[in-house]
Amino acid sequence: MPAMDLSPDERRIADGADGAAKAMAMRLVSETGRLLGAQRLLPIVSSHVDGCLYHGDSGTYFAERLASDGGQVAVPTTLNVGALDLLHPDRVKGDAHHREMSLRMMRAYEMLGCRPTWTCAPYQAGHRPAVGTDVAWGESNAVAFCNSVLGARTNRYGDFLDIACALVGRAPDYGLHRAENRRATVVVDASGLSPALRNADVFYPVLGTWLGAEIGAEIAAIDGLPPKQGEDRLKALGAAAASAGAVGLFHVVGSTPEAPTLTAATQAGPTRAIRLTPEMVRTARDRLSTARDGAIDCVALGSPHFSEAEFAALKRLASGRRFRVPLYVCTRRDLVEREDLSGLEAAGALIVADTCVVVTPILPAGAGTLMTNSGKFAHYGPANLGYDVVYGSLEDCVASAVEGRVVRDESVWR
């Protein structure tokens, strides 16, 4: 494969004119661009880095090398979750080595000039690039939201490449950065489902799970949903889709910026069509649970991280009740500092900031049953935690936490 056409300025950076850290970053970005078949690099306006989650010592050494070589990000950059809850240090149960290396890694990314947001929902913490701008974001749900709901343009930039793009302010010109690659080629028609289901929050992670499993990396336009869907529903849809399959972009007609109409979403090009049936949706829902009923050991909410509106809903539902099993709520640190969570904590909620329960040891070790309203937690729970999972609505989760066993309202699915 031929090398990419670097501009004279990019060539100088790769040769070390702006220091060793940017030189390494430029070599990584341009070599990856070559492998991806990109012809050139393009400038980006922001980055969201997922590489700050500890997977092993080498990742910490990589970040520390960039920091000790004087690296500084060239564009505003937020950080995804780390492996520690810095606000509640006792929440994570890792051994001393895990703690130390996780913390060193998080500090190194801060030294590189990244904002210590520690959240998988940076888009709800003020990081909102404009429609049509190019960015380099990592973490699958953040990528899906950035492309689909914000209309900014990114590919799935994984560990190492995310920070490399941030350091040089550039990304390979390929994939979803190009307008012609953002057009929907599959139309998913939801109009055959009951209005009650289409208006229920619990439907959206299930729709996402179906989308990820059945459509994957193709780009879908979902039609037939009530217009102007709220952000938390689209966030839940995207997170579930990007967990179940390689979904980087989807359009929701009447709700997302590149889909004011179906024709806009498809750029008037050819498509294939799929009509959703209640059976298809129920099958996708059932795939999210590995247990059906009986006792539960905990409830986990907040993947992606809980928002203001989700806390408001939870407080309403939890008012005057006590949880018999722990109810974990994962959220961003700025909300922990701003929200009054004392009532929830008194009821038995455990607030987790800066990280979440499926990426670092927080839940009691050993098998158990976890209930969640998150398609993403439901997807990763069995493999990452060894827990059985029950999927339900937020109302179901609160009722189940109060009872200590599965309580599910099935009416909306009939």
Added chain:
Amino acid sequence: MAMMLDGEMLIAGHGAGTILRVDHPISFWGGVDPKTALISDPRHPRHGERLAGRVVAIAELRGSSSSSAVLLELIHAKIAPAAILLRDTDAILALGALVAREMGYGDLAMVKLPPDKFTLLTEGRRAHVEGSRVTLD
């Protein structure tokens, strides 16, 4: 009889070992234990096989963008494959090898072979990888 297969060099390097074929799609993150180099996904047909020192022929990679971190960890711990042969370019896995080279942990040769040559990589046969060329003993 020796056989020479020429492919596309994704990452420059050289290595030799016996071939481990991985035909079922695999994700390094969640599918390979970075501490032991064992295929750790119990649902994977090659569950329990160890990648260290083998010429690993991977037909299809799946998913996670943290797979590069797992490969870097294997190279850093000196339990990486001797070389990796792919049927399709995988930028995420290649990135792990690129970072290893930048960090001075060593080179891991990675070559893409067209499907008709990839099928000639039989399990257990000894292979040398040098640049873009794979030689089967």
